[in-house]
């Protein structure tokens with residue numbers, strides 16, 4: 353599943369190209385992906401894109417007439433945006449923004465057999481939604497109803513927004529003091545947008561073992577974890593997210609974060625701080641990577 357930096361990278365790409373464009377046609381080939389199923393193509397035709405934002409891992413395309421289209425890529429969604437190019441009399445298309453799961457490859461013909469939605473804009477540019485395993489969805493919501501959309505209503509604070517203060521983080525940790533940090537940080541209602549990669553990376557940077565409970569941290573450790581979370585996400589955003597063999601970024605390039613990962617998928621490789629081999633354990637079903645020297649295990653009673 354793409355995490356915050358990957359979805360934010362796609363958002364930035366789309367925010368450069370979509371605002372101001374009018375949807376001329378919207379075609380759907382897989383009805384279950386649209387909510388509400390009835391009339392969506394009709395309601396989207398003629399709508400103008402105002403802006404592209406994000407909440408957690410959900411992309412939000414604001415349209416005129418007080419409508420918002422939510423797009424959740426889930427496991428295998430892809431968004432591909434192509435612009436028409438004319439060289440002399442020859443017409444072709446250029447892939448300008450691409451993000452999401454890399455299968456099928458993003459350089460193939462579109463629409464493909466996994467294209468489930470196609471937006472055509474007034475300048476003949478097109479946005480394709482592909483989804484191999486069909487877990488993702490598009491949902492059209494009236495702005496006044498956004499507060500009632502369950503996934504939006506339950507998201508925790510955005511870790512890179514000013515609302516996510518050290519004080520808020522401390523308060524939230526206190527309320528969940530018996531929960532282990534790895535599952536806690538993965539919980540989207542605790543912080544929005546963090547997933548397996550960035551949780552492991554943040555805990556390593558803060559030198560905190562993933563099985564420690566929220567209530568066991570010292571004040572200095574809480575501060576270190578708060579800062580590490582922001583730093584890891586910012587670093588990843590700067591390099592276009594992670595590919596993890598799974599995601600590519602805007603303009604088709606692969607995210608560069610994994611090359612500089614501290615622990616994620618580096619089992620047996622030396623810790624970047626102390627050289628001790630990185631270990632892997634499984635916590636709530638998720639592969640968890642840590643340095644046994646820098647991140648001391650909690651004392652067992």
Ligand SMILES: [Zn+2]
Nearest residue numbers: 623626643646
């Ligand atoms: Zn270490």
